[in-house]
Amino acid sequence: MDTRRGRTNRRRFLLIAGLPLLTLGGGMTYLLWPQPYRIPVRTDLEPLNERFRPHLGELTGAHWLGYDVDDEAGGGRSLPSPDSRVRLVGVARLAPGGAAAIVGAPGRTFTSAAPSALPHALDPYLPAAAVWQHSPEFDAYANRETPGARPSGMYLFDTARDLVCFDLLYLHT
Known part of the structure; x- marks a missing residue:
């Protein structure tokens, strides 16, 4: 025992x-x-208004991300790449009536569309009931090449909430 x-x-x-x-x-x-690198959601408007004002007018609110697609670790690459690819993705509020004015402009055909696979950090800012509309003609108009950068991607508009959802890739050369 x-x-x-x-x-x-x-x-x-x-x-x-x-x-x-x-x-x-x-x-x-x-x-x-090691935790996965998380890019913080930005709300500052100045960089977006600088890029989008000629096509979208003045933005009044935004939740967005801007990051180098090739920098997976998020620590900044030590050597610059000959072609830097920056993804600019988010949701922004247009001035009242701004989305309806863009969608209703002549020369562009808008159809129903859904946002592409956006980063999960933006999920809280995408209204579930949004009715998104897309126009390849508007994309071509807004994605004109500028000195040193070639943008590509799409813009989606929700006229009921005056929102634009953008998912762009800038190739800086």
């Missing part, structure tokens, strides 16, 4: 001492494990 009591005491000791050690070890592992 004495040997049985010794085993019970040893098990009790291991349980009491081991559980906190396992918890501490698990917590430290979680803290030290």
Whole structure:
């Protein structure tokens, strides 16, 4: 009976001492494990208005991301690439009536469309009930090449909320 009591005491000791050690070890592992790089959602309007004002007018609110597609780690590349690809993606609010004015302009055909696979960080800012409209003619108009950059991508408009959803890739040469 004495040997049985010794085993019970040893098990009790291991349980009491081991559980906190396992918890501490698990917590430290979680803290030290490399986390995926997350790009913060931006709300500043100046960079967007600078790019989009000629095509969209003045933006009054935005949630967007701008990042180098080739820089997966997010730490900044040490050597510049000969062709830097920057993705500019987000949702912005136009001036009242702005989306309806763009969609109703002559010479462009708008049809129903859905946003492409946007980064999950933007999900809270995309209204579930939005009715998005897209026009390849508007994309061609807004994505004109500028000195040093070639944009490509699409713009979607929700006229009920005066929203534009943009997903663009700028190739800087």
